[in-house]
Amino acid sequence: MGFEGELPLHHSSFLSSEGGELGKELSDELDLSFLPDELSVQDAPPQTGGSAEQQDSGFTGEGVSVEDMSGAEHNQASPFCPMTPMTPMTPMTPASESSGIVPQLQNIVSTVNLVCRLDLKSIALQARNAEYNPKRFAAVIMRIREPRTTALIFSSGKMVCTGAKSEEQSRLAARKYARVVQKLGFPAKFLDFKIQNMVGSCDVKFPIRLEGLVLTHQQFSSYEPELFPGLIYRMVKPRIVLLIFVSGKVVLTGAKERSEIYEAFENIYPILKGFKKV
Amino acid sequence: GDRVIDVGSEWRTFSNDKAAKDPSRVGDAQNPLLNGGDLSTVISRGTGSASFDEFGNSKYQNHRTMSSSDRAMLNAFKEITNMSDRINLPTNIIDRTNNLFKQVYEQKSLKGRSNDAIASACLYIACRQEGVPRTFKEICAVSRISKKEIGRCFKLILKALETSVDLITTGDFMSRFCSNLGLPKQVQMGATYIARKAVELDLVPGRSPISVAAAAIYMASQASAEKKTQKEIGDTAGVADVTIRQSYRLIYPRAADLFPPDFKFDTPVDKLPQL
Numbered sequence: 001m002g003f004e005g006e007l008p009l010h011h012s013s014f015l016s017s018e019g020g021e022l023g024k025e026l027s028d029e030l031d032l033s034f035l036p037d038e039l040s041v042q043d044a045p046p047q048t049g050g051s052a053e054q055q056d057s058g059f060t061g062e063g064v065s066v067e068d069m070s071g072a073e074h075n076q077a078s079p080f081c082p083m084t085p086m087t088p089m090t091p092m093t094p095a096s097e098s099s100g101i102v103p104q105l106q107n108i109v110s111t112v113n114l115v116c117r118l119d120l121k122s123i124a125l126q127a128r129n130a131e132y133n134p135k136r137f138a139a140v141i142m143r144i145r146e147p148r149t150t151a152l153i154f155s156s157g158k159m160v161c162t163g164a165k166s167e168e169q170s171r172l173a174a175r176k177y178a179r180v181v182q183k184l185g186f187p188a189k190f191l192d193f194k195i196q197n198m199v200g201s202c203d204v205k206f207p208i209r210l211e212g213l214v215l216t217h218q219q220f221s222s223y224e225p226e227l228f229p230g231l232i233y234r235m236v237k238p239r240i241v242l243l244i245f246v247s248g249k250v251v252l253t254g255a256k257e258r259s260e261i262y263e264a265f266e267n268i269y270p271i272l273k274g275f276k277k278v
Numbered sequence: 279g280d281r282v283i284d285v286g287s288e289w290r291t292f293s294n295d296k297a298a299k300d301p302s303r304v305g306d307a308q309n310p311l312l313n314g315g316d317l318s319t320v321i322s323r324g325t326g327s328a329s330f331d332e333f334g335n336s337k338y339q340n341h342r343t344m345s346s347s348d349r350a351m352l353n354a355f356k357e358i359t360n361m362s363d364r365i366n367l368p369t370n371i372i373d374r375t376n377n378l379f380k381q382v383y384e385q386k387s388l389k390g391r392s393n394d395a396i397a398s399a400c401l402y403i404a405c406r407q408e409g410v411p412r413t414f415k416e417i418c419a420v421s422r423i424s425k426k427e428i429g430r431c432f433k434l435i436l437k438a439l440e441t442s443v444d445l446i447t448t449g450d451f452m453s454r455f456c457s458n459l460g461l462p463k464q465v466q467m468g469a470t471y472i473a474r475k476a477v478e479l480d481l482v483p484g485r486s487p488i489s490v491a492a493a494a495i496y497m498a499s500q501a502s503a504e505k506k507t508q509k510e511i512g513d514t515a516g517v518a519d520v521t522i523r524q525s526y527r528l529i530y531p532r533a534a535d536l537f538p539p540d541f542k543f544d545t546p547v548d549k550l551p552q553l
Contacts, residue, residue: 207483211445218442225446225486226414227429246484277480 099269103200103252103261107163108170110195114157114178114188123153126184142177149173153181157188160196167195167258199253200261204269206248207277213244217271233268240264244272312355312376313348351383354397361401364420365412374404378439387438391431395423399431406443411450413488415516448473448491451515455495458514461504464542469498471538476529479536485525492517493525497533500551503544508553523553 124132139152147169152160164170182188214223223231233242238260243251378400398421405412456466473494492515499506508519
């Protein structure tokens, strides 16, 4: 499975869904080239600016970043990069067989700095799909339909983007929000985009004896049926928290990189197999 | 010559003197394990007429300010004793709770948390460690702290003290719940057996042991002469009656296998209520 399958690759549907959304603001093509990737950190995916000008922006931007990301992953030697089927699948531990199950990403939380003070009231009044309740929370909550995400936009110019299913979608969504803010008249930039948290889930397809697991892995596990029905496993390397349920479903969270999720699952799978029920 | 000051007691005591009090001993019994050497002087409130001045206020006001460094700890010990008294916990659990609290307090890793929350969580851990766990809801009933906060402090304390506790089982609560409901020993033994069998046969995967215990008690009591309603059992166990219903539905199909062989049925297995 390639994650490109999840992204809308059809130009017309992509743009029309976009066009319907923000009303008067997006009558023209969605051109994200104006927003160069200003990054204070050196080792970052390259600019999407150049290639975007030639074609419809979103895709080539993603295309470029995808290949670069797979290039970066070569260094990590992660055997599970479903993005590029061309990458040779070298197993990390030849002694044990791989599980064959790949965790699916369910949520990505990222932050970006727009580098300008914002007037939240004017944003809330002008933008569609924006809610602002200063007594309840000091940020504008904006939502877009494609990719389906929610953003918290603060008056300092910092923004949190949640709900995307992949790193590229999160970046794309953040750019769209920045575009919206820019169209409302603020000199928005796109500085320091960083993914803060990634959540993945998968199913090992067999029931698990949580009581056994908590006995042997006491220093990492916490299983209190009175508090939560799942076992909370805090893996040390990589530093990931896994919620393991009796049904065999596993939720992995706390990752900054996709590879951490995969690595954590590969680490836990043989342990879980040892505690299969019956 | 050398003047030596006799540091013995002021009065003589005789070994065969069967006086109840030992006059060579002064002061209250110390608790050196917990108080860290409390050598301060405490002036208690006066009782006679001479201890009050003209306005009726007590003459010597300084009944506060004793060991200020451990004032919070002493307060917590008082609170722990109060909580334990409400549910009639024995002294060994209270002592263990005090020890746990002292360790946590000295470590200072949970300093920001409310002392009452830490005390409640210590009480919960002590009950667990003594092999007689109390449910979080039972501890909540005697504490002003919410179950959520006690749960959080519980996990933090286990981390801070680097200990762990055994997993709760259905049998841990049987004697207490059945006694509170006034069920005879036969029914209690029946319920214990049912719950254990249900867990062994994996009829109730993922269900909290408390809920399974409550459902087992319901089944056993309904099969005996002392029938209890789901609401009564739910009130005692701190479980919602829908939860008992859910777990009961899971164990009902195998009811015949779950009863102990020597159980005296008042209502036969096929006449058990089907919810």
